[in-house]
Amino acid sequence: MPTEAGLMGTIMQFLPFVAIFVLFYFLLIRPQQKRAKEHAALIAAVKRGDTIVLSSGLIGKVTRVEEAEVNVEIAPSVNVRVVKGMIAEVRNRTAIAANDTKAVTKA
Secondary structure: OOOHHHHHHHHHHHHHHHHHHHHHHHHHHHHHHHHHHHHHHHHHOOOOOOEEEEOOOOEEEEEEEOOOEEEEEEEOOEEEEEEHHHEEEEEEOOOOOOOOOOOOOOO
16 A cells, blocks of 8 residues: 555646646637637628638628538629638628528619
8 A cells, every 4th residue: 555655746746747738728728619619600600791701811702501501702703612611701791691582682
């Protein structure tokens, strides 16, 4: 049976590893999880009419929202299908719902 001093010595050896893990959790893991959750909420809230920035740097306007993809107009009459995960940023939001069937009229 180990003595009390030997047990304390063993605990003191592992204490720096525990402290490093706690430090990594609060400085690296937790903020990354928070960012991932915010990005998922951003992607879920994308709707027709939003101006978005893709991870490749392209900027376009959402013309159609599907389950896993969006159609983005990157130039007049040039639409591309993009996987929702590639959306990096939503620049501005509009009040048009994603499943709105009304046609958007241009003035």
